[in-house]
Amino acid sequence: MTTDSETSTDPQAGHDGSGRTSTPVRKLDGIAVAGIVLAIVVAMTVPADKLQGDVQRLMYVHVPSAWVAFLAFGVTALSSIAWLRTHKVTWDTTAAASAFVGVFFTGTALASGMIWGKPTWGVFWTWDARLVSTALLFVIYLGYLALRRATPDPIDRARRSAIMGIIAALQVAVVYKSVDWWVTLHQQSSRNSIDPALRLSLWVSVLAFTIVYIGLTSRRRALLEAEESLRLRGLRGSAVAGDAISKPNLEARSDG
Amino acid sequence: MTFWRQVRTVIANNLRVERRTLEVVGVTFPFAVATLIAFGLAVGIDAALLERIGPALYWVVVLIFSVLIILRSSGTGSAAQRDLMKLLAVDPAVTTVAAGLSAALIMLVFEILLLPVTMLLFNWTPGTWSWVVTLPMVALGLGLLGSLVNTVTTSLSSRTSLAAILIVPGSIPLLVAATNSLEATTYGQGILPWLLLLLAVNLGLGIAVVALAGPIDDL
Numbered sequence: 001m002t003t004d005s006e007t008s009t010d011p012q013a014g015h016d017g018s019g020r021t022s023t024p025v026r027k028l029d030g031i032a033v034a035g036i037v038l039a040i041v042v043a044m045t046v047p048a049d050k051l052q053g054d055v056q057r058l059m060y061v062h063v064p065s066a067w068v069a070f071l072a073f074g075v076t077a078l079s080s081i082a083w084l085r086t087h088k089v090t091w092d093t094t095a096a097a098s099a100f101v102g103v104f105f106t107g108t109a110l111a112s113g114m115i116w117g118k119p120t121w122g123v124f125w126t127w128d129a130r131l132v133s134t135a136l137l138f139v140i141y142l143g144y145l146a147l148r149r150a151t152p153d154p155i156d157r158a159r160r161s162a163i164m165g166i167i168a169a170l171q172v173a174v175v176y177k178s179v180d181w182w183v184t185l186h187q188q189s190s191r192n193s194i195d196p197a198l199r200l201s202l203w204v205s206v207l208a209f210t211i212v213y214i215g216l217t218s219r220r221r222a223l224l225e226a227e228e229s230l231r232l233r234g235l236r237g238s239a240v241a242g243d244a245i246s247k248p249n250l251e252a253r254s255d256g
Numbered sequence: 257m258t259f260w261r262q263v264r265t266v267i268a269n270n271l272r273v274e275r276r277t278l279e280v281v282g283v284t285f286p287f288a289v290a291t292l293i294a295f296g297l298a299v300g301i302d303a304a305l306l307e308r309i310g311p312a313l314y315w316v317v318v319l320i321f322s323v324l325i326i327l328r329s330s331g332t333g334s335a336a337q338r339d340l341m342k343l344l345a346v347d348p349a350v351t352t353v354a355a356g357l358s359a360a361l362i363m364l365v366f367e368i369l370l371l372p373v374t375m376l377l378f379n380w381t382p383g384t385w386s387w388v389v390t391l392p393m394v395a396l397g398l399g400l401l402g403s404l405v406n407t408v409t410t411s412l413s414s415r416t417s418l419a420a421i422l423i424v425p426g427s428i429p430l431l432v433a434a435t436n437s438l439e440a441t442t443y444g445q446g447i448l449p450w451l452l453l454l455l456a457v458n459l460g461l462g463i464a465v466v467a468l469a470g471p472i473d474d475l
Contacts, residue, residue, distance in 0.1 A: 084468075084471050132428075133428070136425040136428050137425075139421060139425045140421075140422065140425045140426060142421070143418065143421035143422045143425070144422075146414075146418055146421065147408065147409070147412075147418055147422070150409075150412045150413065150414045150418055151412060156475070159471055159474060159475060160408045160409075160475065162471065163404070163407075163408050163468050163471055163472060164405075164408050164422065166464060166468065167401075167404055167405075167426065167461075167464055167468075168426070170426075170457075170460050170461075170464070171425070171426060171429075174428075174429050
């Protein structure tokens with residue numbers, strides 16, 4: 001059964017109702033662009049790694065992308081739990097938007113890792129635990145998004161995807177721990193041994209990517225909520241079964 | 257009636273359905289044997305290579321065919337059956353746990369049937385006791401994950417492909433643990449880390465099955 005809380009949407013989340021983007025989202029866009037510009041400047045000005053040279057600079061894309069992907073899937077899992085507890089549509093759209101952005105950043109992490117792998121390992125792809133588990137994480141969340149697309153009813157979709165959003169999060173732990181569990185080519189965490197200048201640049205990139213994630217998720221969420229709002233508006237104005245049937249004229253029959 | 261007694265009753269019913277239809281033993285298992293033969297033919301007549309890849313092929317076939325076993329028509333309860341369970345006030349956790357465990361038992365039967373065939377075709381001997389532990393643990397993991405995915409994709413038009421894309425990547429930790437425990441015993445190393453990984457995955461899935469029983473029941 002559908003309740004008000006299940007179907008209520010907040011079209012003001014990212015739009016002002018007239019189709020224009022609201023001021024907070026526009027401000028966030030500005031901060032995200034400024035953050036990315038700063039991250040690029042810092043990443044290109046810090047010294048290159050002594051052993052790897054300029055190839056190491058890919059780390060400023062690869063590591064933040066992987067971090068944002070983990071963050072995004074974590075938010076999806078938490079929003080899924082929140083939807084199962086409250087049945088508020090905003091949690092469902094947050095979970096969906098975050099998973100969508102998470103898939104994008106997982107793809108970015110995979111692509112940048114492969115580009116880095118060619119000059120470093122000599123191959124684009126190898127059977128490395130982190131690489132394989134990340135690729136599988138990518139596929140699982142593609143499945144999550146496919147599950148959402150395959151379920152037309154919004155409440156049914158929210159319930160199914162909330163369950164899947166929680167189960168899929170188990171894979172995030174596998175990806176994170178894969179370099180500790182398996183002896184692989186991928187390096188283990190090096191945040192304590194990294195040069196301070198490189199670490200600073202990495203933190204700037206992580207911060208910039210996180211702001212971009214928040215901005216993209218907000219926009220995607222606003223879009224999903226606007227779509228839902230439009231669907232509900234369409235339902236209210238559309239014809240229903242029985243509209244074409246007119247009341248029989250019983251008086252005329254009795255006269256005849 | 258206690259929780260576990262209800263679970264046993266539902267499992268017995270699910271297994272009875274499988275025994276009557278023989279869908280896994282009579283249809284899925286011969287198909288899996290044909291797949292193993294096709295693999296062997298594709299690899300060629302290099303006996304040493306076939307012997308080496310035999311166990312890996314066994315686990316890959318188990319993993320992929322778990323999708324068919326989970327999605328078999330006799331394993332999916334009808335809407336009327338689910339409504340009857342609700343009318344009987346059966347705890348949703350009983351239904352989901354029983355679905356997971358009965359799928360795990362059927363998976364175990366499939367694994368046990370396929371093992372001697374693989375040994376025969378690929379001239380390979382397990383030679384270690386680790387199989388006694390890994391077979392049921394992998395079956396349990398696949399059964400729990402499969403039953404969760406099965407309910408999430410119930411009645412969707414693209415159910416078959418959706419379930420496959422959700423089950424296969426999700427069960428990779430099980431495959432990794434199973435193949436690595438075999439490799440570890442071959443080279444005289446301990447298998448405890450791999451058994452712990454299997455245990456952790458099964459525990460996580462078990463908690464998910466019980467915790468999500470309510471929302472699953474509403475689907």
